[in-house]
Amino acid sequence: MMIIDEIRKVAERHPAMADIGVTTVLALANGLVTADAGPGLADWLLFGTVHLPVVWRRRAPVAAFWMVYGLAVAAWFTARADFVYPVVVILVAVYSTARHRPWRQTWPGVTAVELTLLLAALRGHLPGSELAVLTVSLVAVVLLGVALRTRQAYLLELRDRARRLGRERDQQARLAAAAERARIAREMHDIVAHNVSVMVALADGAGLTALTAPQRAADTLATIAATGRQALVEMHRLLDILRDGGPARTPEVGLAPQPGFDDLETLLAQVRATGVRVMLSRDGTPETWGPGVGLTIYRIVQEALTNTLKHAGPGVTVRIRIASTADGVEVEVVDDGARRADSPSTAGTTTGHGLAGIAERVAVYGGRAEAGPLPGDGWRVRARLSLTENRGGT
Known part of the structure; x- marks a missing residue:
């Protein structure tokens, strides 16, 4: 054989x-x-x-x-x-x-x-006997040839299908990897942009109070250090995912969970420490949507506050409203600060990586997002998540 x-x-x-x-x-x-x-x-x-x-x-x-x-x-x-x-x-x-x-x-x-x-x-x-033998032989060789040709065509089709499936599998893997890289890029942007903005605002405040209120300046510096460590922990988690494709572990905290809806107060306290007045109101009874929705809401608020820290004037007040209904959640972040004319956020409702990231996050849940200036001073970010088909989150 x-x-x-x-x-x-x-x-x-x-x-x-x-x-x-x-x-x-x-x-x-x-x-x-x-x-x-x-x-x-x-x-x-x-x-x-x-x-x-x-x-x-x-x-x-x-x-x-x-x-x-x-x-x-x-x-x-x-x-x-x-x-x-x-x-x-x-x-x-x-x-x-x-x-x-x-x-x-x-x-x-x-x-x-x-x-x-x-x-x-x-x-x-x-002779008649030879005629019968030759006729049978003729039919036999024809059937043999047709059978082998059919078998070869079948094997070629199987090989072609296997190649197509292999290409489709590789393509799906590349698309999944690209989607994961885009998701991690959004996470990195939100983490770095927010924490750096908070640290810059706190450092400015510490510089102003270093001579007149040294203890307050020292407390502010401690807050800056804590914010920096938090940013490093989250960045380590994402980099570990990129490197290993598995759950992130750091020496300080072991498993690093994703932030969610219940972490909003910690986020707001961090922003309030910079001198920004932040008020949060919640309408309706939040449903148990799952961690994916909680992370999306958290990142929307985080990005809106980051833009406020970067582009709004001093003494700004931010009002956050989270309205929960039976079929979705609406998040609205409004500040009364005056934007600079050259601020990237004032160029339109779709510019800036942060606002694009919000739109992408909301699109996952079949919603929409908008951002733009208010009459006079102020800026508003509004996002609507349609959660009728997304119970349980992802």
Whole structure:
């Protein structure tokens, strides 16, 4: 079996050489029978001419068949029939056509061979028993060729399907990796932008009070250090996910959970420490939507407060309203600060990575987000999450 498999592999790699080998073996087998009849030179030339087209049985099976058929018929109806042994060559040519070409190109040749056999039997050149044997042999080689061609087509389809599935799997993996990178990029932006903005505001305050209220400045510096450590812990968590694809662990806290709805007060306290007045109101009864929704709400508020710290003037007041309904949540963050004319946030409702991140987060839940200036001074960020089909979060 191993030898047959090796021969098959060599034949697949070198089809032309394989066809020459088949022709040679066929000629040698028929030549042993022909030699017993004592053929002359002309007989051997006819013998070789009948066998020669088999060399092209794979590359041009139909043309090879008709060449063999024409030469074999000429031999059948001459005195040379015993010397060329044409029946076996014809069966090989018929098999090659059925093996390598569709049925519509095979049946004319099969019909021609069978009619020729019937004509030879009627003229007395072929006994009835031999006619039956040859007819059965003809049907057998045709069925064998068709079966092998169908099997090959099936195997090729399986291989093609496996390649397509492999490409689709790789494409899905790349899309999933790109989506994960985008998600982590949003997380990194929110973490770094917010914490750095808080630290800058606190440092400005510490600088102003360092001489007049050194204890207060020292407390502010301690808050800056705590904020920086918190940012490092969250960044370590995300970088561990990028590196290992698993849960993040840090020496200080072990597993680092994602912030959620219940962490809003800690976030607001952090912002209030910079001198910004922040007021939070909640309408309705929050549903148990799951951690995914809680994280989205947290990041929306965080990004809005980050923009306020970066772009609003001093003494700003921020009002946050979270309205929960049976089918969704609306988050609105409004400040009364005066934006600078060159502030990136004033360029439009869709500019800035932070606002784009909010829109992407909200889109996951089938909602929409908008941001823009209010008449006079002030800025508003509003997001609506439609949670009818997202209970449980992700």
